[in-house]
Amino acid sequence: MQADLVARVQADPRFQELVQKRTRYNWTMAIIMMIVYYVFILFIAFNPSALAAKLGAGTVMSVGILTGFLIIVFAFILTGIYVRRANSEFDALTAQIKENAK
């Protein structure tokens, strides 16, 4: 990439806005996913009996299995939320930056 193009893009305030917003968003989402997963893993490692607990009297369904299913669904929903924002807001901003840099 030519140096002048790089300089022009970097000078665009919208580029700074995009990078700032998206970087924060990316890491927030990644950290949420990691926390959810590692809390689950740490429970398995340190407090398995909490996951073995039953959801209610008379049910065999355990907290662990329900949590497991919910984490799978959560991962998908989180991905969906991310893609929705990235494919609209961030891509629109990117398109403007590209247009401006031409």
Added chain:
Amino acid sequence: MMMRPMMIAAGLAALAYAGVTLAADGAAAKSVNVPATSMFLVFVALTLGITYWAAQRTRTAKDFYTAGGGITGFQNGLALAGDYMSAASFLGIAGLVFANGFDGLIYSIGFLVGWPIMLFLLAEKLRNLGKYTFADVASYRLSQVPVRTVAAIASLVVVAMYLIAQMVGAGKLIETLFGLPYTYAVVIVGVLMILYVTFGGMLATTWVQIIKAVLLLSGATFMALAVLFAFGFDFNAMFSKAVEISPKHDAIMAPGSLVKDPISAISLGLALMFGVAGLPHILMRFFTVSDAKEARKSVLFATGFIGYFYILTFIIGFGAIIMVSTDPAYLDAAKKLIGGNNMAAIHLSHAIGGDIFLGFISAVAFATILAVVSGLTLAGASAVSHDLYANAFKRGQVDEQAEMRFSKYATIALGIVAIFLGIAFEKQNIAFMVGLAFAVAASANFPILFLAIYWRGLTTRGAVMGGLGGLLTAVVLVVLSKTVWVDVFGYKDAIVPYKDPAIFSMPVAFILAWFFSITDKSAQAQQEREAFTAQYVRSETGIGAEGASHH
């Protein structure tokens, strides 16, 4: 154009070989599974047809490596899911749930959560910077020869481990299901995968993967629905019955013995979570879509399909506890499952739909192996031809046609190596292979890729030391652990008490990369740091990124 008749001839030869073998075996009175064999032959005929179609559309190196970059997000999502839903994860996780209940879910979740992480942190930047392989991205502003060499070696280690696991699994599965001798099964898988990849490149590999993913998802959905139907779609009733029947009773609903101590639990979690973002055959698929938007969509679809698939596998495992574990038809003299716990899903298909459905699921399992090994071989061949040959050995001074020709030779060579490895490892305990593949991916590929994209300070020296350090630490720790030292070499006690190395090998990679970068005072290192700015702008905006080719 000489290739087409050759391809058809070779395909027919493979089929004829299969036919003859079956006839010979049938004579030996071992039951040949007719529905399974015929359905599998239909799959092979269809995929060879697709390969023929794809071969005519594969003219340039870009076509060969990335299917021309014109795959849609939805198609790529299915293909990614297909790459990930190997026979090992279908039969293995169902078997794990069958034996241990809840513990199977730990693996499923670990395998899944790597996907969102990859989307948030890598997918878009990878797509914006790369061309054919992830080494393109790792070496974007660094010295091509050393960085690509390290990336290619790590990729080949991952591909080899994965391939051995799949080939041995294929041989054993096909031996059991189709009544075909082990060696023949491995050879047939090897020959078909060479045909798909050599002639049809990424386009054929992708479509084979898509077809298989649809078949596998449909088959698994049918099985899970059949299990739930038997209990009037009442989960609680299903779990109650399983708890009553299972010899472990209520223990199958809770964390068990699979994860022994906190270090192992965290280490396994790290390898699973970051391993996905270091698997070369997965990363390569991000270059088959036209832009970052489609790349993101493909991860969304992949996460959905994979998550759904793991929920199905869980239900299938419980279904097998209920419908298979008490039926003497599926048990041997010692009251164990015939063919081992990994056959739980296969036996369940018979319990649900008789010989015809067993045939369908068997054929799908065979197709799954075939599709996954094809993707792996293409990734391995790309590492050899694009990274080692074209960019490291020839320093980029090679024309596209020559590079593509070389990648076809590399595919054939890898295919032959895979066949030999499959045969050589027949009697070995290969349980550690996929785990090691993930550990290496998380400890060598992921750190250099991540640092190359995010850290201005990374230099060639740092990337090389970090990549090699992570690779060697992961391999050495696995060799010294129980899985290899005791289970393979037969020593009495393991030297390293932990099975999963990632908690040690990932920090080693990051620390070495950091240390050897900051202490690198050379002029070249300074240039590499300065080149980060241009890379950063491209990675964030996609300006200058590879587009789709139109023809």
